[in-house]
Amino acid sequence: MSGTDQGEATSPGRSRWGVVTIAITAGIVAAVQVGKVPPLITSLQAELGLSLMAAGWLASLFNLTGALFGVMGGAMADKMGARRVLMAGLAGLALAGYAGxxxxxxxxxxxxxxxxxxxxxxxxxxxxxxxxxATTLSQRNLAMGAWGSFMPIGMALAILGAPPIAAQFGWQGVWVAVASLALLCLLAVAWITGPRRWPQVPMAAAALPWRTLGQAVWRPGPVLMSLCFALYALQFFAVASWLPTYLIEVLGHTTGRAGVATAIVVAGNAVGNLAASWLLHCGARRWLLLLVAFVVMLLCGAGIFTPDVPEVWKLPLAFAFNLFGGLLPAAVLAGTAAHAPSLAMVGTVNGIVVQGANIGSLIGPPAMAFMIAGFGGWAGSYWLMAVCSVVGVGLAVWLGVIERRQGIS
Known part of the structure; x- marks a missing residue:
């Protein structure tokens, strides 16, 4: 057994929270890359002559790549080594940002x-x-659940931070600032996860055959979690994408006020993720957290865009939608380690979950637009969320049955 295998075969004697923190930070920095475009689409169209179609691709390319190559990316990461691929990813973000x-x-x-x-x-x-x-078995749910907050935190930071930077230095200043964040994070990852400081750092796993990695993907747990994440992401990104437009066009908010309100609503999702990580650490069942998330999203979604609900309740309902919805990504992402056949295949299992999330994210905004246009305006959008939530409830219960049979907590 190699040194890497030995390091991954057993749980470490104590959790390395420095590694956990820098890994989550890397995710947040990556998520900022996603969120930097939506607040600046108008500026990009004006300065570069960007068409509406090109602007749409600029915003959705991340989701398309994940939707097409999530599983493959996870398997490649397991084969090549997590540290090496993470550092390459951060380097790519920095170089592409400066070039952009x-x-x-x-x-x-x-x-x-x-x-x-x-x-x-x-x-x-x-x-x-x-x-x-990097975590002990008893603290792994806490850490993996906290990882689920990377996307809403990064998105909220980008939504709040990009406009003032662009006002001073143009959209190019935002690209340079975000690329610099990626470069700094790369240096921190290289230092904190270096083999001298962390002998158990996961390296390449060339001994794992592709067939074994493929079998990890088709286990029932990862497939169900991927489907749940897809149904959640479809609703989350549909609401996050269209809420500013609704606040401006229907409720008469200014662009700045709508942006701040949307950032606060999205930040509520991060709070839900962190709450879920603590609940998992305290022994809460994963399927119950998914069930609560889908039920509350079903109830709150009924009032966000419905004209019959008083305006004063719109943003609180949207916040609750994201807060309780945030229970789901943390619970699902924490489940990738629990459902992986071994720690060496966490990246592969995470890949199928990420692929599901990106498929939902890619479909959500256009599906919402279709419902608004074809089913009675903004109020018609609720049927999309209702169908997703009802199907999600059934999948959550099914996941609970699978986990009980396999003895997964």
Whole structure:
């Protein structure tokens, strides 16, 4: 058995919270890359002559890459080594960000965005494996659940931070600032996870055959978690994408006020993720957290865009929608380590979950637009969320049955 195998075969004597913190930070930095575009689409269209179609691709390329290559990315990360792939991902984010700031036109910027999307996927499929290896079994749910907060925290930071930076330095200043964050995070990852400081750092697992990695993907638990994440992400990104438009066009909010309100609502999702990580640590059942998330999203979704509900309740309902919805990603992402056949295959299992999340994220905004246009305006959007939540309740109960049979807590 190799040194790496020995380090991953057993739980460490104590959790390395420095490694956990830098892994979650890397995820947040990667998520900022996703969130930097939506607040700046108007500026990009004005300065680069970006068409509406190109702007849509600029925002959705990350989801498309994850939807197509999530499983493959996770398996590649397990084969090549989590630390190596994470560092390559952060380097890619930095280089593509700096190059994007020099873009003379849409084609250059979109090309850089393609590189960023691959680099983003490299980060989000590898960080969970570092977290799993760095934590004791008793604290793994707490750490893996906290990892689930990376996306809403990064998105909220980007939504709040991009406009003031752009006001001073243009959209190019945002690209440079975010690329610099990735570079700093790369240096921190290299230092904190170096083999001298952390002998158990997961390296390449060339001994794992592709067939074994493939079998990990088709286990019932990961498939059910992926489907649940897809149904959740469809609703989350649909609401996050269209809430600012609704606040401006229907409720008469200013652009700045709508942006701040949306950032606060999205930040509520991060609170839900952190709450779920603590509940899992205290022994809460994963399927129950998923069940609560889908039921509350079903109830709150009925009032967010419905004209019959007083305006004063709109944002509290949206906040509750995201707060309780945040229970789901933390519970699912914590489950990747529990459902993986071994810690060496956490990246592969995480890949299928990430792929489900990105499929939902990719479908959500256009599906919401279709419901608004074809089913009675904004109120018609509720039927999309209702169907997703009802199906999600059934999948959550099914996951509970699978985990009881397999003895997974």
């Amino acid at each position: 700031a020099l873009a003379p036109g849409p084609a250059w910027l979109l090309s850089c965005r393609v590189i960023e999307s691959v680099a983003f996927l490299s980060c989000v499929v590898t960080a969970p494996r570092l977290i799993a290896v």
